[in-house]
Amino acid sequence: AQKVTQAQTEISVVEKEDVTLDCVYETRDTTYYLFWYKQPPSGELVFLIRRNSFDEQNEISGRYSWNFQKSTSSFNFTITASQVVDSAVYFCALSEVVTLRAAGNKLTFGGGTRVLVKP
Amino acid sequence: GAVVSQHPSRVICKSGTSVKIECRSLDFQATTMFWYRQFPKQSLMLMATSNEGSKATYEQGVEKDKFLINHASLTLSTLTVTSAHPEDSSFYICSGVVPLAGNNEQFFGPGTRLTVL
Numbered sequence: 001a002q003k004v005t006q007a008q009t010e011i012s013v014v015e016k017e018d019v020t021l022d023c024v025y026e027t028r029d030t031t032y033y034l035f036w037y038k039q040p041p042s043g044e045l046v047f048l049i050r051r052n053s054f055d056e057q058n059e060i061s062g063r064y065s066w067n068f069q070k071s072t073s074s075f076n077f078t079i080t081a082s083q084v085v086d087s088a089v090y091f092c093a094l095s096e097v098v099t100l101r102a103a104g105n106k107l108t109f110g111g112g113t114r115v116l117v118k119p
Numbered sequence: 120g121a122v123v124s125q126h127p128s129r130v131i132c133k134s135g136t137s138v139k140i141e142c143r144s145l146d147f148q149a150t151t152m153f154w155y156r157q158f159p160k161q162s163l164m165l166m167a168t169s170n171e172g173s174k175a176t177y178e179q180g181v182e183k184d185k186f187l188i189n190h191a192s193l194t195l196s197t198l199t200v201t202s203a204h205p206e207d208s209s210f211y212i213c214s215g216v217v218p219l220a221g222n223n224e225q226f227f228g229p230g231t232r233l234t235v236l
Contacts, residue, residue: 045227
């Protein structure tokens with residue numbers, strides 16, 4: 001069975017501080033996908049990144065960066081120079097690749113980390 | 120990215136009534152859609168996998184007779200909460216998968232907030 005753990009339930013920072021969200025996962029498969037989503041107060045999930053298990057390169061997109069370490073089963077997310085608009089709940093998720101077709105591959109979500117950025 | 124809509128966005132009903140929630144893929148055909156439930160301040164939990172033209176697959180602990188899923192076309196899946204009770208009050212989110220995209224990306228609807236009085 002797959003499992004995703006986000007140990008931090010809530011993080012509060014002051015604007016312009018950096019914040020790192022931890023994500024640790026468990027899976028028996030060697031092939032899988034990892035995701036990060038943002039859920040603002042409106043409730044709609046916003047896709048941030050997808051990473052497959054064969055690509056361990058770190059990625060940077062603007063103020064966002066991700067550190068994937070397969071050896072420790074972690075996929076951490078850093079927001080640099082945080083802004084008030086970054087306040088939201090962030091979810092890490094895992095999808096095992098059951099088949100080569102996209103359909104049918106379920107997502108397992110972590111518990112989420114609520115980020116509060118104060119002005 | 121692909122767009123998924125949900126209707127209604129918010130519904131309030133009396134205990135004992137049934138509520139239908141629609142999930143539509145607007146610019147792609149979704150042979151598979153997923154239904155999630157999210158209680159306040161909790162994570163998303165998968166309820167069921169909806170397959171076009173066949174029966175839905177329910178996760179352990181989800182009552183299939185209470186949460187009826189119909190996926191009659193490639194662009195529409197519906198979730199009916201039958202005989203709703205206050206404990207069914209939750210945020211229901213659907214997602215669709217672009218067939219053969221090969222990247223496991225799910226496109227999420229905006230969610231439906233159900234309040235049962």
